Amino acid sequence: MVEITPITPADIESFHRTLDSVARERRYLSFSEAPPLESTRAFVLDMIAHGYPQLVARAGGEVVGWCDVTPKSGPIDARIGVLGMGLLPQFRRQGIGSRLMARALADARAFGFSRVELTVYRSNANAIRLYEKAGFVIKAVQPAEAPDDAIDKTVLIMALSLETAAGQRPC
Ligand SMILES: CC(C)(COP(=O)(O)OP(=O)(O)OC[C@H]1O[C@@H](n2cnc3c(N)ncnc32)[C@H](O)[C@@H]1OP(=O)(O)O)[C@@H](O)C(=O)NCCC(=O)NCCS
DSSP states (O other), X not given: OOEEEEOOGGGHHHHHHHHXXXXXXXXXXXXXXXXXXXXXXXXXXXXXXXXXXXXXXXXXXXEEEEEEEEEXXXXXXXXXXXXXXXXXXXXXXXXXXXXXXXXXXXXXXHHTOSEEEEEEEXXXXXXXXXXXXXXXXXXXXXXXSSOOSSSOOOXXXXXXXXXXXXXXXXX
């Protein structure tokens, strides 16, 4: 059974292993390995301290996936969150990503983010389908920074307005 819960300090090493494993696939994320463990620890503790959404999928006591929403840098972007997520290969295509996304968006709305953005490679059909089902739309397309013959790394920038979804108006 896979449970979705907020991350805790005890999850950090397991989360770091999963992040590193997905990064090393070199197909989906913009980095090819996880940051050092201590940087990851500092990042997670900061997320927890601020109450930013960071969910993990846990199976057998291990973190097998994550979904987080970090604030976009810059004061003018204070209410915009940037979403990132991933699952170990054996846990994909079972609806776990959809569960992580639903919980992360609920938490992002409760936190007060007005909009959530993300980037995804054009080749990542499974992720794009999941994002479109959640209501994200493509806002911009950027050429790949380092073209790759095997994978289309054209970057799609997608966004979802939480205010519209919640029936609210910008102040
Ligand atoms: C992207 C990712 C998080 C999605 O999570 P997931 O658990 O695999 O997705 P789900 O099982 O919830 O399926 C989501 C949707 O993807 C689509 N999907 C599922 N299997 C698919 C397949 N084989 N091909 C294409 N689309 C597929 C379906 O539309 C599905 O929705 P539905 O079954 O409810 O109709 C996961 O695949 C993953 O970790 N990929 C590698 C890392 C990654 O890409 N991270 C995101 C970087 S932007």
